[in-house]
Amino acid sequence: MNAFNIENQGNGIYNLIFDTPDEKVNKLTTEAFIELEKVIDDIGYIDDIKLLFFKSNKDGYFIVGADINEIANITDKKDAAQICERGLAIIKKIEDLPFPTVAVIDGVCMGGGLELALAFDYRISTDDKTTQIALPEVKLGIFPGLGGTQRLPRLIGLQRSLPLILSGKSVNGLKALKLNIVDACFHKEYLNYGLIKFADKIFNKSENIKRARRQKGVMNKFLENTSIGRSIVYRSAKKSLYKTTNGHYPAPLNALKVIKKGYKTSLDKGLKVETKHFADVVVGDVSKHLIRLFFISEALKKYNGIDTQNSYSRKKIDKVGVLGAGIMGAGISWILSKKDTDVLLKDINYDALSRGMSTCKKYYKYYIKSRKMKPAKVDMKMLNITGQTNYDGFKGTDIVIEAVFEDIDVKKQTLIDTEGSVGEDTIIASNTSSISITDMATALKSPERFIGMHFFNPVNRMPLVEVIPGNATSEETIVHTVNLAKQMGKVPVVVKDSPGFLVNRILLPYMNEAAYLMSEGVKPERIDKVIRAFGMPMGPLELFDEVGIDVAYKVSKIFDKELGERMQSASILNNIYEDAGLLGKKSGKGVYIYSKRDKKPNPVINQIVKDNGSVSGDNISDKEIEERIIYRMINEAVYCLQENIITDPEHLDMAMIIGTGFPPFRGGVLKYADNTGLDNILSTLKKYNDKYGIRFTPCELLSKYIDENKKICNI
């Protein structure tokens, strides 16, 4: 490798240029570090050097950070510590150079890239929109391990550095200047003039650049420079961390600890503390899980939805027809309008269209409020949606997404009308959560262009889209549909056409088991608490209320019929829905009673449980609650693999995480199963099978994995 070059610019100014050969970006790999050390040593021998600029030659990228593959492969704490120490030593060499050094940050500057830049005497940024500066390590379950937790707080203070380190958020070049991370910010186009100006400043000492970094204000001085002040800052940071992570994510907590311990000691001591804790975190499960999920999401970005090697020219989707201006249709239209795609939104009357348009506007209001968009911009985006009651213009659409009422006859009729109005290559997609794509396709003359696209509610926030090819759907249709979902900023996952598709099918036994537990006398709030403690964002009974008990009940009945006896719905649902008429949050009363601010248990549920003869579920342990609910979910997930609903276990894990909020720190449903031990899960399922019956009968594939001594997940 020949990634670093030294350039003599004259007048004692030298440029150190980082340009990794045959790569789009610069990464701090081990190899790069070794070469960097040599280059720094060489620079030390240059006699006439008065100033060093460190630049990247990659357009749009400074340094994207360390090599995540290398981090993923660290399994031993000693190795981890050694890697950090070697990196820190090299960075120290830069810090110790006897002449002024300047890192020129133009483009993405992440993680190790910023930690390296922090060792320079000065930093300069551009205000280009590619310039994003961050320490995003916590997103991968680790924290900055090359001095970031020590040098950044020393440079910009605790109050400013903590949010950057603990949340991993990124700032642009201008904001970096405001935070004093950089000492100057120039327009990209004028960067070279800026550098000359900056060099002059350093040579002439006309301005005390370092002095300008000091924070002003009495309050700041109190919070930064007194031990009482600092303890206030630490305490509030810790509190908000617990609020956002529930203590499930060790990296930010450790980072805070490291900062606290190292901040007011010597830099060397601080760095030692950092290395020690970094080694602990980097070999931990959570980090491995989050890195795995990062790899999966990167792979999904490249995924085109088909298994064969056939390639199809990418179709840019400019015009989309959306049928039905209900909550789903409006949500889909909104996303498309935001991405400046032309939308023809059709419904049967103008009142329905008005409601749909208002829904879209409501989603935009957040952008106006948070000043991410000006009202005039929003008005323009809204103009991307044309509301209409006929099929005018549908001939020119690239794809039509049907999102009408969830009824097979209504949908079939809509599809027939659509096929008669669209062009020859228009793809026809149906947004459905429960109707078979292959069944619907029978209504069409050319079923090969028909496909299912299951968006999750609320469409504006849920990133998952299940793409469901029917029996006759062509590969080309799949590829274009997957591309459209990506164009919309969604994460598409291809699943087989079968009842409930993937996510709902796995989710329903989980909800159903909670209902069984409730009917056995376990208090709903206890069930939800146990599952939230497991890491789910919401308990299963809260989820019943959220999706609507009527909806869950109906879906449950369908599954019961189509997927066999193990899906039999808890009879208590009959009492809750049919007898008591509880609907959930939308009517204010479900498993819980909802008031404006909070919710409390619904006494009706208690009564129903009593009437059914169950008195107390106190004899059921928290462990049993968790196992029964979560293991049914796992078992169903394995069923989905067995039935080829989805082929890639990694995709399944990602779908459950972004579709249901399954806790990322546990790695995913199947990863969690692997980690728990498939034999443990099998024996537990068998135990419950004996006690509670067929609901817990383990899937055959589970035993097969155990027999073959294999894990489910590939990575």
Added chain:
Amino acid sequence: MKQRICIVQGVRTPMSKAGSDLSSVSADELGVYAVKHLINKTNIDKSLIDNVIFGCVAMPMNAPNIARVISLKSGLSMSLPAYSIHRNCASGMDAIIAACDKIELGDNKMIIAGGAESMSNIPLVYRKSAVKKFTKLATSRTLSSKIKSMLSFRFSDFTPVISLIQGLTDPVTGNIMGKTAEILAREFNISRLEQDQYALRSHIKSTAALQDGIFAEEIVPIPVKPAYKYVVDDNGINSKITLEKLSSKRPYFDRIDGTVTIGNSCQVTDGAAAVLVTTEEEAKKHGLNILGYINHHTEVALSPDRMGLGPIYAINKLIDKSGLKINDYDLFEINEAFAAQVLANQKALDSKLFSEQFLGKSEALGEIPDDKLNVNGGAIALGHPVGMSGTRIVIHLLKEMKRRNLERGIAAICVGGGQGVAIDLSLA
């Protein structure tokens, strides 16, 4: 051989009285809806369009070249040129004519032309005295001079100048448009009763057309912020109006002894319309159905005080071009600026004396019977968004000819400032 130029399709927004349903929609947004629906209705590939021309009289302050704004907001290509056109009330018709010219010259092949006007949004402006004082205040440097300039303001400085009224007043003769109608009424001896009867007929015809869904064939309903409630129909048509009510209105422009009232004048209205103009060959090449052909077009000028007679001069020139007679044409649209003005044109057309004196012809041009003229009512009932009406009457005339299976028609419009524009249209 000369290519025949055709109109593929035309659409318009509903027309709403200024200050009513569409008042919160800007002129450019009105135009966007018309253009987007036109593209949808024709299923035209957007990349085939090579120019956008829009007429507008009161260009919005924030969209001085409204055509370009409409084009970009409609999602048309950034590399597509667009310009706006202004000949007062004929602007919307001139956009179509300009499109014809461009195509005839061979510069363009397919053009979106139209008109857009939001008379609700014509601004009120500060009078000159106030503007001077504001300028002084802005350039005052010291505190004392600032206070001094502030104190120089009087209440009367804040009485706004209504641009709408200024725009409707001829700057050369100083006559407001209604006054020119009064002149025609006197010179052609048109009684108040005749004018009111004409206005009544306009409402009756429009009411019937509305009920028969005739306007729905050209209207694209549009959503209005903040609730995105769709406006579906024109709101100027008054189905309950009677002759008594019309005759009880006071003369508006000549308070002493006038005959022109707001009841027998056109309404001040918001709306936009657009058409797709191309050649017969292009249309066929891309599988587009042709609505009708543009055979000839003319523009004329006359005394600003008698601007209402613009149509007869324009029609005179038009039949000279086509070599046809008035009764060879099956249907006419003459924009109803004022009842008196349409009636004057009708009388002049049928007058030998007028022909001799003003057109240099020995015979009258020929009568346009009532059943051939503005058969579904006009601007008196529907309203007159000044920059848009020219496009609207062309669309409406073609669609009505098609409904009635008629061959040939003329759309003509009078222009404030003393001009007239007319187009000769046919279905085949």
